[in-house]
Amino acid sequence: MHEVSEPQRPRSRRAMTLTPALVPALASALVLALLLGPTSQLAASDSGLEGIWKGMLVSKAAEVEAEILIEVGRTPEGDYAGTFDMPVQNYIFHPLDTISLEGSKVAFDFYRDSERRGKNARFAFEGELSEDGQKITGNVIDGDIRIPFHLTWTDPPGTPREEPTVPDVATMSDDGDKLRDAFNREQDHVRLVMTLSPT
Amino acid sequence: MSARVVQRYVLDKIDDDRLRTYVVWGPMLGEETEADAPKGSVFLNDPRSSHFWTGAHTLVEALQDPIGLEDEPAWDVFLVYGPGVQWGETPPVPDYYMHHGRSLPEERHLNGNKLFEAVSRLLTARAEETPAAVAGSSK
Numbered sequence: 001m002h003e004v005s006e007p008q009r010p011r012s013r014r015a016m017t018l019t020p021a022l023v024p025a026l027a028s029a030l031v032l033a034l035l036l037g038p039t040s041q042l043a044a045s046d047s048g049l050e051g052i053w054k055g056m057l058v059s060k061a062a063e064v065e066a067e068i069l070i071e072v073g074r075t076p077e078g079d080y081a082g083t084f085d086m087p088v089q090n091y092i093f094h095p096l097d098t099i100s101l102e103g104s105k106v107a108f109d110f111y112r113d114s115e116r117r118g119k120n121a122r123f124a125f126e127g128e129l130s131e132d133g134q135k136i137t138g139n140v141i142d143g144d145i146r147i148p149f150h151l152t153w154t155d156p157p158g159t160p161r162e163e164p165t166v167p168d169v170a171t172m173s174d175d176g177d178k179l180r181d182a183f184n185r186e187q188d189h190v191r192l193v194m195t196l197s198p199t
Numbered sequence: 200m201s202a203r204v205v206q207r208y209v210l211d212k213i214d215d216d217r218l219r220t221y222v223v224w225g226p227m228l229g230e231e232t233e234a235d236a237p238k239g240s241v242f243l244n245d246p247r248s249s250h251f252w253t254g255a256h257t258l259v260e261a262l263q264d265p266i267g268l269e270d271e272p273a274w275d276v277f278l279v280y281g282p283g284v285q286w287g288e289t290p291p292v293p294d295y296y297m298h299h300g301r302s303l304p305e306e307r308h309l310n311g312n313k314l315f316e317a318v319s320r321l322l323t324a325r326a327e328e329t330p331a332a333v334a335g336s337s338k
Contacts, residue, residue, distance in 0.1 A: 174254070182219075182221060191280045192318060
């Protein structure tokens with residue numbers, strides 16, 4: 001029997017692989033650096049945040065949860081640049097505006113229109129990097145709301161993302177003929193029927 | 200988000216081929232079209248799952264009565280049926296149900312752990328009733 005081990009994060013600094021997906025984020029970071037000058041240099045001496053981090057936002061456990069992914073690399077100048085994904089909200093490769101690591105304190109933020117707070121609202125991640133550098137836990141600050149998150153380092157930046165498989169969807173008549181047929185055909189099974197919006 | 204809760208707490212945790220899930224995607228919010236369906240189905244991907252699109256509210260209106268939902272179509276509901284239940288002229292009453300944001304009891308609000316327990320109970324009950332038939336059917 002083979003033992004399957006968790007991917008371990010390399011301790012040494014790695015050069016970022018420049019993928020097309022990271023280009024907008026890098027451009028964004030470069031523009032930010034040019035606009036703000038030397039004070040915008042973000043923890044360039046530390047490789048602590050580089051990588052792909054996967055985890056969850058947990059507003060209410062087992063009820064309101066969302067998978068998230070943060071990818072952090074570096075610009076050629078050594079600044080952090082990165083993106084944020086929350087697929088259930090169709091956030092894919094959303095550029096992060098600032099990324100910092102001071103001691104074990106981690107901060108990311110990005111701006112996005114918010115139904116509750118209007119246009120260009122700030123969403124901030126504030127967290128703590130674990131001693132072994134493998135995990136970040138903290139809160140996402142959405143105005144006056146704090147939502148716990150946790151992230152685990154999984155891969156170096158630039159690692160190709162796995163393409164999700166999209167299951168086929170059968171078109172039904174209005175009365176649900178195909179559902180009824182499948183339900184009755186598989187009547188010796190335990191069956192879970194759910195009715196959802198795809199958006 | 201509800202689809203991911205079902206995937207993580209039910210399908211990922213219950214490795215049993217005696218379970219089937221049927222996901223009906225439709226215009227719950229009013230403007231969704233069939234072209235949107237893959238945006239949802241991608242979040243619930245399991246060989247035991249079948250996905251359907253309905254462009255009307257006929258089916259979800261028919262599902263109101265079995266769970267005692269009076270004034271709104273049964274969108275965002277999760278209905279669990281044990282073996283042997285058949286769908287005749289009208290949808291059958293589920294053995295258990297949960298909902299998300301409907302005017303139904305709060306304790307039935309979708310919770311992955313509770314849904315997992317309800318499905319597991321029915322699978323266990325079936326195994327106890329027909330041990331010979333079930334042997335070898337699990338994944």
